[in-house]
Amino acid sequence: MTVAVVTGASSGIGAAVARHLADRGLTVLGVARRAAELHKVGAGIQGPGRFEPVIADLTTDAGMATVADAVAGRPVAALVHAAGIDHVREFAATTRAELEALWNINVSAPMLLTRALLDVLADGAGVVFIGSTAAVRGIDRHAAYGASKAALHGLTVNLAVDLAPRVRVNCVSPGGTRTPMTAAYIAAYQQGAEPERVERELAVERGRMLLGGLTEPKDVAVTVGHVALDATAMTGTVVYVDGGFTAR
DSSP states (O other): OOEEEEESTTSHHHHHHHHHHHHTTOEEEEEESOHHHHHHHHHTOOSSSEEEEEEOOTTSHHHHHHHHHHHTTOOEEEEEEOOOOOOOOOGGGOOHHHHHHHHIIIIIHHHHHHHHTGGGEEEEEEEEEEOOGGGTSOOTTOHHHHHHHHHHHHHHHHHHHHHTTTSEEEEEEEOSBSSHHHHHHHHHHHTTSOHHHHHHHHHHHHHHOTTOSOBOHHHHHHHHHIIIIIOTTOOSOEEEESTTGGGO
């Protein structure tokens, strides 16, 4: 029996991806640090697939081992790296500790977890990183976060070469999405800034969204499911799910 592994499954895009893959009949190993939130997501999944919560900190070797033990040798058809953190800070004020914390979860964790599960990735498996439009569109006070997501774009194309033809590697990059992390980002962005400047810059960002407003997590999840399972001729590709944000 093949399984899917989804990190960051306790909320936002990760939770939506876990629900979507379970709806498609897969057994989903949902990975996150927050046990209560993860179990709540699992309780809301009614099948036809199953949800197995895996409590793990992916910034540690022990966390990686916990996920590998939970897989228990079962072939992994889809590996979706949705765990991530945001960071809003003036570039000059960004500390080494903040940068390392961001890098550990946004870049090192997905890279090292893919390596840890390499031997159990099924033939034709789809690895999907969750990137961001911040990798290709500059945003004030977002340099460290944008750099971490740009690193995933680079990892995607290079790992696609390394793992071909047995495993496909792609990246789905959302724009503004209606998640708790986006809400926290907006609150942090507004803090300490002139209200007029914030409103002006947010208005510009909203104006770039050709389809209007924030994207829903379930819409990102549908794309992730397609890229991971159905797009068998796609590898080394970055797909934007951003309401047309990057089209302008």
